Amino acid sequence: MYKRLFLLFLLVGLTNLVKAQDKYVQETTFDHDANMDTFAFGADISWLSQQESWGTYYCNRQGKRADLMDILKDDFGINALRFRVWVNPAGGWSGKKDVIGLCKRAHAKGFKVMISFHYSDTWADSGSQTIPGQWTDHSVEALEKNVYAHTLDVLSGLKAEGIIPVWVSLGNETKQGMLYETGRTNSTEGVKNFVRFINAGAKAVKEIDPNIITIIHLPNGHDQGTAQKMFDNLEKYGANYDCLGFSAYPRWSHLDITNDTQIASTVKTYLDVFKYLKARFKKPIMVMETGHYGTEPYDANRFFAEFIKQLIDDKELGIFYWEPEAFDNGGYNLGAWSSATHQGTIAMDGFKGTKFTKVDKYATTRLSLLDDKRIYLPADTMEVKVYAKPSTTVTSLSKVDFYLNTKKVHSMVPEKASTIYFTYQTDTLPAGDYTFHALVYDNQGNRESTDTLGFMVGNVSVFQENEPGFAGISDNTVTIAKTTKRYTGEGYITASDNRNTSVSWDINFPQTGTYTLYVRYHTDDRRTMAFTLNDSIKFSMTGKATPQGRWAYTSKDFDIETPGYYHITMQSSLSKGFPEIDFIAFASPEGGSPVTAFDPTSVTVPKASGKTSTLCYDLQGRPIPANMTKHKGIYLHNGRKIVVSNSNN
Numbered sequence: 001m002y003k004r005l006f007l008l009f010l011l012v013g014l015t016n017l018v019k020a021q022d023k024y025v026q027e028t029t030f031d032h033d034a035n036m037d038t039f040a041f042g043a044d045i046s047w048l049s050q051q052e053s054w055g056t057y058y059c060n061r062q063g064k065r066a067d068l069m070d071i072l073k074d075d076f077g078i079n080a081l082r083f084r085v086w087v088n089p090a091g092g093w094s095g096k097k098d099v100i101g102l103c104k105r106a107h108a109k110g111f112k113v114m115i116s117f118h119y120s121d122t123w124a125d126s127g128s129q130t131i132p133g134q135w136t137d138h139s140v141e142a143l144e145k146n147v148y149a150h151t152l153d154v155l156s157g158l159k160a161e162g163i164i165p166v167w168v169s170l171g172n173e174t175k176q177g178m179l180y181e182t183g184r185t186n187s188t189e190g191v192k193n194f195v196r197f198i199n200a201g202a203k204a205v206k207e208i209d210p211n212i213i214t215i216i217h218l219p220n221g222h223d224q225g226t227a228q229k230m231f232d233n234l235e236k237y238g239a240n241y242d243c244l245g246f247s248a249y250p251r252w253s254h255l256d257i258t259n260d261t262q263i264a265s266t267v268k269t270y271l272d273v274f275k276y277l278k279a280r281f282k283k284p285i286m287v288m289e290t291g292h293y294g295t296e297p298y299d300a301n302r303f304f305a306e307f308i309k310q311l312i313d314d315k316e317l318g319i320f321y322w323e324p325e326a327f328d329n330g331g332y333n334l335g336a337w338s339s340a341t342h343q344g345t346i347a348m349d350g351f352k353g354t355k356f357t358k359v360d361k362y363a364t365t366r367l368s369l370l371d372d373k374r375i376y377l378p379a380d381t382m383e384v385k386v387y388a389k390p391s392t393t394v395t396s397l398s399k400v401d402f403y404l405n406t407k408k409v410h411s412m413v414p415e416k417a418s419t420i421y422f423t424y425q426t427d428t429l430p431a432g433d434y435t436f437h438a439l440v441y442d443n444q445g446n447r448e449s450t451d452t453l454g455f456m457v458g459n460v461s462v463f464q465e466n467e468p469g470f471a472g473i474s475d476n477t478v479t480i481a482k483t484t485k486r487y488t489g490e491g492y493i494t495a496s497d498n499r500n501t502s503v504s505w506d507i508n509f510p511q512t513g514t515y516t517l518y519v520r521y522h523t524d525d526r527r528t529m530a531f532t533l534n535d536s537i538k539f540s541m542t543g544k545a546t547p548q549g550r551w552a553y554t555s556k557d558f559d560i561e562t563p564g565y566y567h568i569t570m571q572s573s574l575s576k577g578f579p580e581i582d583f584i585a586f587a588s589p590e591g592g593s594p595v596t597a598f599d600p601t602s603v604t605v606p607k608a609s610g611k612t613s614t615l616c617y618d619l620q621g622r623p624i625p626a627n628m629t630k631h632k633g634i635y636l637h638n639g640r641k642i643v644v645s646n647s648n649n
Contacts (some may be wrong), residue, residue, distance in 0.1 A: 001089055022298070024346070024356040025444060025533030027394045028490035030309040030351045031050065031076050039311075040112060040166075040318020041351045042080035043072055044289065047323055049102055050093045058325060059342040068325055069109050076348040081106045082114040082288075082320045084172065085130035088121050107163045114320070115154070116169040116217070116288070117201060123295045126175035126219045129183070140193050143179055144200045151204035164209050166315075168200040173219040173247060175226065185233065188598035195237040202240040213317075214241045219420050221246035222253040225272040231281050239524050243317065244277055246270075247289040250303065251334065257292070257303040267307050271314060287311065287319035293512045294328030294335045297345035304350025324348055337434055359391040363440045367450035375585070376457045378431055386422040386450060387438040395442040402438050404429075409410060431587065433518055456518060461586040461595040463505055495523065495580040502571040505584070508596045509560045513589030518555045522546050523579030530573035533566045535556075551582055 032041070048068055060066040061075045061348055072078035083102050085096045103113050118124035121132045131138075135146045145200065151168075158165065171178045173372045177185040177194035184190045202214050218227055231244065248270050250257050257267040276286045290307075293302035324344065326335025336347040344357055370383040386400055402410040413421045422438070437452045509515065519529065521543045528542045539556055546552045560566075572578040586595040 011094045016140045020139055023359050023362060023446070025359055025362065025395045025442070025446065025537040026349075026354050026356050028353050029305045029355050031313050035075075035312050036079055036205055039316075040080040040114075040286070040320070041078050041308075042082055042112075042114065042318055042320035043078050043321045043324050044068075044082035044084070044116070044320050045072070045325055046082070046084045046094055046099075046102070046116075048325065050091075051100055051325065057342060058337070061343065063341070063343065065342075067105075067463035068381065069111070069412075070107060071344060072324075072348075073109060073111070077352040078111075078320060080112040080114060080166070080320070082116055082564065084116045084118055086118055086121055087150055087236055088134055090121070096154050096353070098409060100161060100163075103158055103163050103165075104161055112167075113158075113163060113165045114169065115158075115165045116172050117151060117154070118172045119150070119197070119201075126171040129174070129176070129180045131173075131176045131179050131182070131271055135179075140182055140196065143182060143193075144196050147179075147197045148200040148204045148556070150454070151201045152207065155205065155208040158478055165212055167213045167215055167243070167286065168201075168205045169217045169245060170198050170205075171217060173217055173289075175219050180565040183483075185230070191233045192237050195234060195239045198234070198239045201328075213243050215243040215245040215286055215288070216241045217245035217247070217268045219247045220253060220289065221248035222255065222269050222273060224276060227273065227277055228280065231277065235281065242283065243286050243323075244274075244281060244283050244284045248287050249289065249291055249308075251273055251292065251336065257299050263299075263303050263306055264502060266303065267310050270307070271310050274311075274316065275314060284317050285311075285397070286317040286322075289322040290319055291322050291324070291336070293327065294337070294346065294347075297347040298338065298356065299348035299356075300336065300345075301356050304347065305353060307414070309353065319351075321348070321351070322437075354456035354603055357394055361448050362391055362395070362446040363397065363444050363448040364389045364391065364448040365438070365440050365448055367436070367438060367453050369436075369453055370571055372453075372455070374455075375462070376429070376455065377459065378429065378457055379427060380457075381425055381427045382429060382455065382457070383423060383425045384436055384438075384453065386437075386438045386440070387420055388422060388448075389420050390442055392564060393641070395444055395446070398441045398443045400438055400440050402436070404436055406432055429457045432456075433555050435552070443642075451550055451551070452545075452551035453550060454520070454587070456520070456553055457595070459589050460518065460587045461597075462583050462585045463507070463597060466578065495577065496626040502569050503581075504567060504569040505599065506565055506567055507586065508565045509563055510593040511563050511589070512594070512628055514557055514559050514593060515589065515595070516557050516587040517541070518587070519543070520551050520582040520585070521579040522551050522582070525576065527579045528573045528578050529578045530571050531556075532571075537566075540573050566640065583631040611628060 045068060050190065057065050058071055060070045060071045069081070083094065083099050084094050085099050089095045092098055099115070106113055106647065119132070120130050122130065124130070131143070135143060138146060155165070155168070174194070178197055179182040182190070183194040183197050185194050197568055205212050205214050211500055216231070216239070218230060227246070234241070250266055253269070255269060256262040257266050290304070292303060300512055306570065311319055322334070323332060324336040326332045327337050328335060328345075329339040329340040336345050337343070338345055349356065366387040368385050370385070376382050382567075384402070386402075388397055388400055390396055396417055397414045399414075400412045401408050404426045410424045433454065433456050435452050435454050438450045439447050440450070441447045504544065517531065519541060523543050523546060525545050526542065528540055530538070530540045532538050535557055539558055541554045541556050543554050545551065570578065
């Protein structure tokens with residue numbers, strides 16, 4: 001359509017910026033292979049030889065360079081190719097020799113062939129039907145002979161190579177006739193001349209082979225009124241032709257296809273026109289040209305899959321994509337080829353009946369632990385449950401794989417289509433911290449991962465807010481949260497972006513040996529914690545980003561050579577600060593005594609009377625003046641912790 005506007009076809013190099021892959025599920029709208037003998041799944045690739053002369057190349061689905069014709073046939077199920085013919089074109093492109101060369105290649109690969117005569121030296125469409133230079137100033141009779149001779153000459157050349165086209169188009173988008181002004185249909189005389197030219201071409205075609213189907217090709221397949229008027233006039237004045245041909249570009253028809261409702265409406269618009277005209281003129285329909293924006297392959301795919309389904313159901317002859325090999329960054333923007341990969345886009349899969357549905361994820365998944373606040377003992381039963389549901393009705397679940405610490409430990413196949421819950425149990429896990437996730441597969445081979453859940457197995461001593469072992473804090477910018485995130489205990493230390501923030505504990509290690517420190521944490525990004533024990537033992541632990549609402553574990557082994565109380569300080573070792581911490585826990589050497597903590601409730605001061613009284617202390621056990629509790633901080637008073645977050649309190 002209006003191809004003269006797109007003579008400039010530019011090919012630029014591969015870009016290094018490749019967009020993230022979209023996710024799709026697919027369905028089949030029609031049986032492509034069952035209709036191969038009766039329906040033309042076609043493409044007009046008349047540009048091919050010229051593009052190849054520029055060094056343009058194409059890649060197949062495997063990403064390997066290949067002949068475009070092979071790609072169209074093998075990857076997209078194309079069984080017919082269309083080639084335009086110009087009388088005496090500049091450079092010879094689309095001239096007789098060029099067309100015969102392309103047809104020989106197509107014929108050798110088993111394609112059916114359509115020839116589209118433009119009867120011009122250049123583009124002929126509804127906007128221009130320029131008489132060839134060699135035919136200028138010819139009379140109607142002479143032009144009639146020119147049309148006949150040119151048609152016969154080209155088809156004879158093909159026949160000499162053993163090629164008989166299945167279809168021949170007598171003119172291209174002849175909305176107002178051809179060979180302007182002589183054959184323009186804006187007058188009765190012009191209509192009659194147009195009919196003479198059609199019949200001259202048809203005569204030559206039938207002399208080559210009476211079985212060749214001749215087509216009159218009009219633009220704007222949505223425009224019933226214009227088509228009816230044209231074909232009424234052709235019938236009235238005795239035009240000889242076999243088939244009604246139309247271009248059907250949503251763009252040029254001003255029909256939107258950005259959602260399913262619009263696609264259904266657009267397809268119905270075309271099919272209603274085709275059904276009416278087919279019934280009125282008793283001739284079959286061929287969609288001679290179609291296409292959509294190269295940058296919108298998803299919309300194009302869904303449109304073609306539905307459009308071709310309806311064409312097949314209504315027993316139309318076929319459909320041709322006009323120049324699908326045009327790259328999405330070229331002068332012609334209705335192609336179906338990626339400039340980034342040199343591969344065909346999913347738009348062309350619509351010609352095989354493969355319709356894609358874009359999804360955010362292949363399945364909706366949720367992973368839950370039977371008791372998500374618990375630290376499991378080695379003999380306890382740990383149970384995880386996966387909720388999994390396909391993203392659309394197009395797909396179904398095929399299996400669920402369970403992974404413990406990244407190793408697959410179990411697989412389950414749905415018992416029936418309605419299965420949405422999958423459970424895994426184990427009571428044989430040794431002590432340690434664990435991660436758990438599952439992969440959910442659909443019946444198209446796509447997979448979706450659950451988030452990752454952390455849990456712990458072992459005999460450990462836990463230290464956290466609201467536990468007796470919470471012993472101290474050295475920087476009052478760290479706060480104890482009153483509300484908690486999901487899957488945690490009573491309280492936790494909120495994240496700090498301040499590298500100078502630190503948290504400390506006083507802990508008794510009763511014996512020598514190797515201990516393990518566990519931190520249960522949550523963070524939106526990677527954060528590293530540095531630990532110091534009495535300034536003599538130092539190590540760091542890294543917390544990776546965790547899923548929303550999930551807590552994870554990180555652990556570290558360290559050796560205690562001298563038993564006793566240690567002051568442990570945690571501080572960020574990177575500028576990001578440390579994460580939210582639910583608790584820290586210590587596992588003692590196998591068979592050893594548990595770790596114990598400094599007990600803030602035992603801090604007392606004896607009186608002269610022999611009695612004791614509880615005063616106000618900081619969390620290191622140091623007495624402080626009573627008026628200090630008016631300032632921000634965390635204090636102990638009568639064995640009770642006081643958190644002052646506002647100096648006015």
